[in-house]
Amino acid sequence: MTAADDDWQQAPCGLMIAAADGTIVRANLTVCRWLGYAPEELIGLKRFSELMPMGARVFLQTHWTPLLQIQGSVSEVQLDLFDKQRQRMPMMLSAIRRQRDGVVHDEIALLIATDRKAYERELRAERARAEAATADLALAQSQLSAANAALSLQHRHKDEFLATLAHELRNPLAPMLNVIETLRLRQAGQQDGGRAADILARQVAQITRLVDDLLNVSRIGQGKVSLALAPADIVPTLRHAAEEALPATTAAGQHLTVDLPASPLWVLVDQARLTQIVANLLTNASKYSPAGARIALSAAMRDHRVVIEVVDNGIGIAPDQLVLVFEKFSQLVPGLERAQGGLGIGLSLVKGLVELHGGDVTAHSDGAGTGSRFTVSLPATPAPPPVQHDQSARVAGHGALPVDVLIVDDNVDAADTLAMALDFLGYRTTTAHTARAALQVIEHARPAAAILDIGLPDMSGYQLAQAIRATPWGAGIALIAVTGWGQEANRQAADAAGFDLHFTKPVDFHEVSRGLQQVLQGRTAAGMT
Numbered sequence: 001m002t003a004a005d006d007d008w009q010q011a012p013c014g015l016m017i018a019a020a021d022g023t024i025v026r027a028n029l030t031v032c033r034w035l036g037y038a039p040e041e042l043i044g045l046k047r048f049s050e051l052m053p054m055g056a057r058v059f060l061q062t063h064w065t066p067l068l069q070i071q072g073s074v075s076e077v078q079l080d081l082f083d084k085q086r087q088r089m090p091m092m093l094s095a096i097r098r099q100r101d102g103v104v105h106d107e108i109a110l111l112i113a114t115d116r117k118a119y120e121r122e123l124r125a126e127r128a129r130a131e132a133a134t135a136d137l138a139l140a141q142s143q144l145s146a147a148n149a150a151l152s153l154q155h156r157h158k159d160e161f162l163a164t165l166a167h168e169l170r171n172p173l174a175p176m177l178n179v180i181e182t183l184r185l186r187q188a189g190q191q192d193g194g195r196a197a198d199i200l201a202r203q204v205a206q207i208t209r210l211v212d213d214l215l216n217v218s219r220i221g222q223g224k225v226s227l228a229l230a231p232a233d234i235v236p237t238l239r240h241a242a243e244e245a246l247p248a249t250t251a252a253g254q255h256l257t258v259d260l261p262a263s264p265l266w267v268l269v270d271q272a273r274l275t276q277i278v279a280n281l282l283t284n285a286s287k288y289s290p291a292g293a294r295i296a297l298s299a300a301m302r303d304h305r306v307v308i309e310v311v312d313n314g315i316g317i318a319p320d321q322l323v324l325v326f327e328k329f330s331q332l333v334p335g336l337e338r339a340q341g342g343l344g345i346g347l348s349l350v351k352g353l354v355e356l357h358g359g360d361v362t363a364h365s366d367g368a369g370t371g372s373r374f375t376v377s378l379p380a381t382p383a384p385p386p387v388q389h390d391q392s393a394r395v396a397g398h399g400a401l402p403v404d405v406l407i408v409d410d411n412v413d414a415a416d417t418l419a420m421a422l423d424f425l426g427y428r429t430t431t432a433h434t435a436r437a438a439l440q441v442i443e444h445a446r447p448a449a450a451i452l453d454i455g456l457p458d459m460s461g462y463q464l465a466q467a468i469r470a471t472p473w474g475a476g477i478a479l480i481a482v483t484g485w486g487q488e489a490n491r492q493a494a495d496a497a498g499f500d501l502h503f504t505k506p507v508d509f510h511e512v513s514r515g516l517q518q519v520l521q522g523r524t525a526a527g528m529t
Contacts, residue, residue: 010029011028014111016028019103019105020105022047024046026043052082056079078091078093090113091112092110093111178421179417182424231381231382233265233266233383234265234267234269234306241282245282248283254286255292256297259297261301266382267379268379278310286312288314295311308377316371318368325363326348350376358378358379362377404445404448406432408431408437409452422512434457435456438464439468448478451480451512452480452481452499453483454494462497463497465497465499481494481499483502483503484505501515503515
């Protein structure tokens with residue numbers, strides 16, 4: 001017996017071949033088993049009609065045979081057949097009439113109808129289950145989309161809240177910093193006279209840094225941070241960041257060492273953001289190190305990359321926390337009693353800013369009590385060609401010119417303290433707290449410069465700047481924007497409104513003064529005043 005014959009014999013359905021007169025000339029083992037006959041009891045001895053009760057024989061004569069003669073096939077006809085014990089068995093039958101070598105025969109396929117019905121019921125049940133699963137999946141996808149939309153909305157509201165919070169916190173910081181800087185200037189040269197002011201200045205600087213970090217980490221998450229990239233030797237930037245961190249580490253009784261190469265380290269970098277990165281790493285090292293701990297900042301060139309490391313011998317990082325240190329709002333547990341907790345955003349901000357520079361940052365520790373090492377790797381860039389500076393174009397000094405300056409801010413304390421600080425530097429200042437009052441002062445006093453807050457009650461600082469520039473005498477006034485909003489879009493809006501400079505609160509009034517002097521000297525040289 002060939003494999004084909006065996007397949008035919010063991011087929012899951014009954015198979016028969018009958019001659020034109022109905023004589024069974026072949027039957028497979030399946031149909032024989034169903035009907036209870038041995039093959040030799042059917043083949044050549046019985047006709048197909050002999051297996052049928054009377055009603056089925058009538059159907060065979062009136063419908064089955066004519067259909068085979070006319071169309072050559074019959075499909076899925078349910079008829080009863082007798083088994084050997086003369087028990088009725090419901091069958092589903094299909095047949096094809098063929099002619100080979102001039103001999104006509106019918107090929108018949110049989111399936112027990114009850115099996116077929118059970119199969120169909122199972123198919124229907126499976127289809128129902130599939131349709132229910134599809135409906136459940138569609139519902140789940142709809143619910144997931146709704147949840148994602150709600151989460152996105154909450155995330156956007158959170159970011160808007162953080163930005164507004166940062167803005168609102170900057171407003172009270174501005175007058176505080178102005179008063180502190182004025183006290184430091186007045187107490188300069190007095191023995192221990194400036195110590196209290198120095199402490200206050202450090203604390204205000206810390207609060208300011210937290211506010212900036214809060215806003216920046218939110219903006220990085222929204223993809224709204226843009227970098228002012230330029231080739232730069234970062235060695236002076238790193239040294240400056242270490243100098244900024246030195247007072248805090250000294251106050252904590254810690255030892256900060258700096259190991260920087262004598263040769264330049266050129267990187268395509270936003271130097272202000274790099275200062276943020278290093279300052280946050282040094283602050284983090286100090287926060288999780290006890291008094292007497294050693295903190296080291298170093299940098300070197302390795303395999304065409306500039307590698308910056310901050311190493312401490314503080315509390316270290318447990319292995320299960322090592323992978324979480326760069327997550328937003330995460331903190332090491334337990335911390336030191338002297339640590340102030342913080343918001344858990346400093347290292348997240350570091351990671352975001354480093355990645356915006358095309359670099360990466362990693363943390364390593366051998367476990368609790370072993371200290372930690374944070375490594376920032378940035379792609380090096382070739383040194384740019386030297387620039388020939390025109391010495392005649394340099395601004396000669398930053399000493400304050402005795403000029404009239406109008407300060408416009410609806411926060412009375414902010415306006416008065418900035419005026420007090422600038423008065424101390426030699427300016428003649430006037431304050432106004434609304435845009436309408438500012439326009440009246442400018443029309444009568446014609447000051448050389450105006451420092452404008454943006455969030456004024458009667459019109460925005462941008463509108464006020466445009467109104468000043470629209471007057472015949474407004475083109476010669478130096479306009480400086482001082483605001484709690486520090487995004488790039490705010491700077492662009494200030495440029496479009498006609499401002500010469502833009503500062504974010506709290507301002508360093510020495511920086512304001514230097515910027516103002518440059519603008520005034522530039523306008524004098526251009527004949528605009």
